[in-house]
Amino acid sequence: MASGSRITWSDNLYRIFGFEPGEVQPSLELILERVVPADRDHLTDYFWDVVGGGDPTSLEYRITRADGVRRHLRTTLAVTERRDDRVERQVGVVQDVTDRRRAEREIAAHVAVQEALVEWDALQSGGHRLLAQLGTALDCIAGVIWTPHGDVLVPRVRWDEGDADSQMTAEEREARRVSIGSGLAARVRDAGKPLSWTLGDAMSAGSPASRSGVLALAGAVAVPAIYGNEVLAVVELHSDREFRLGERLARSLHGIAYELGHFLARRRAELAAPLLSPREVEVLQHGAAGLTARMTAERLTVSPGTIRTHLENIYQKLDVSDKASAVATALRLGIID
Numbered sequence: 001m002a003s004g005s006r007i008t009w010s011d012n013l014y015r016i017f018g019f020e021p022g023e024v025q026p027s028l029e030l031i032l033e034r035v036v037p038a039d040r041d042h043l044t045d046y047f048w049d050v051v052g053g054g055d056p057t058s059l060e061y062r063i064t065r066a067d068g069v070r071r072h073l074r075t076t077l078a079v080t081e082r083r084d085d086r087v088e089r090q091v092g093v094v095q096d097v098t099d100r101r102r103a104e105r106e107i108a109a110h111v112a113v114q115e116a117l118v119e120w121d122a123l124q125s126g127g128h129r130l131l132a133q134l135g136t137a138l139d140c141i142a143g144v145i146w147t148p149h150g151d152v153l154v155p156r157v158r159w160d161e162g163d164a165d166s167q168m169t170a171e172e173r174e175a176r177r178v179s180i181g182s183g184l185a186a187r188v189r190d191a192g193k194p195l196s197w198t199l200g201d202a203m204s205a206g207s208p209a210s211r212s213g214v215l216a217l218a219g220a221v222a223v224p225a226i227y228g229n230e231v232l233a234v235v236e237l238h239s240d241r242e243f244r245l246g247e248r249l250a251r252s253l254h255g256i257a258y259e260l261g262h263f264l265a266r267r268r269a270e271l272a273a274p275l276l277s278p279r280e281v282e283v284l285q286h287g288a289a290g291l292t293a294r295m296t297a298e299r300l301t302v303s304p305g306t307i308r309t310h311l312e313n314i315y316q317k318l319d320v321s322d323k324a325s326a327v328a329t330a331l332r333l334g335i336i337d
Helices: 011-016 028-034 037-051 098-118 123-137 170-175 184-191 199-205 247-265 278-288 293-300 304-318 323-333
Strands: 058-064 070-083 086-096 142-149 152-160 195-198 219-227 230-239
Touching: 011 086, 028 037, 037 058, 037 070, 070 098, 098 123, 098 247, 123 142, 123 152, 123 230, 142 184, 152 184, 152 323, 184 195, 184 219, 184 230, 219 247, 230 247, 278 293, 278 304, 278 323, 293 304, 304 323
Parallel strands: none
Antiparallel strands: 058 070, 070 086, 142 152, 142 230, 195 219, 219 230
């Protein structure tokens, strides 16, 4: 089934992809357009493996229909006719396993957390793995781990599903940047329990987050790391679909909250690590005093390029886009004075 080959769908498969029977002409391009970007390479590799004589095993992947509905599909392909070493006919079976996947999410979430904690080595790498594995289990696209710093929460670790997608352009990656405007993490810290958020609800309530213009965030779920009566961190995961926390999943995530809290309680030193390095604090302190990057470079006897690199790292750590915002955030957090 190379590009341009004729593809025939059953009426049910049209409906799975969100079309009326006969509404469109099925094609490989149409299929890949609907497949979630992170799954496209897997599906393409699977197809060519079967064409090349591989066993007709099954593959699960995700699609997003034109109406925004996310479905989990399982495909089994087999070559039934070859001629002169060319594939003449290929037959496949596609199953919609969305309901089964939803029922398995709470189990998958526990397994994901356990595996991530077993492999934990440091906050950045271990936290990134936790976000990626738990986010995948919950069908989310991005996430943040927040830790308390006085009365505010500071973003310490970030993950984006698009990081591993070689097909995404730099502009697409920037567009996928996580919005942190919903205030969900703060509400979870105060409530001490998992909560979810949807863009639809926020728009109905007139939330500023609904007018932020930051792209693909349509839903989110956040889980506190609870130890005794203390919230040591908040794990927030974002989805490009609405995320509503059902009763079963809420109970499962509540258990995960205590599991994370017990684990992180033994690693308080990691959570309390300075947000900026001593050199970054020094660079930002000079910026707060009104010095330009070139003037700061002369004061610290380094190149202007080195100062710009420090500033870029500072912006990423503080989740800001310019020096003025970095200075304001650092002052609010007590990092500089």
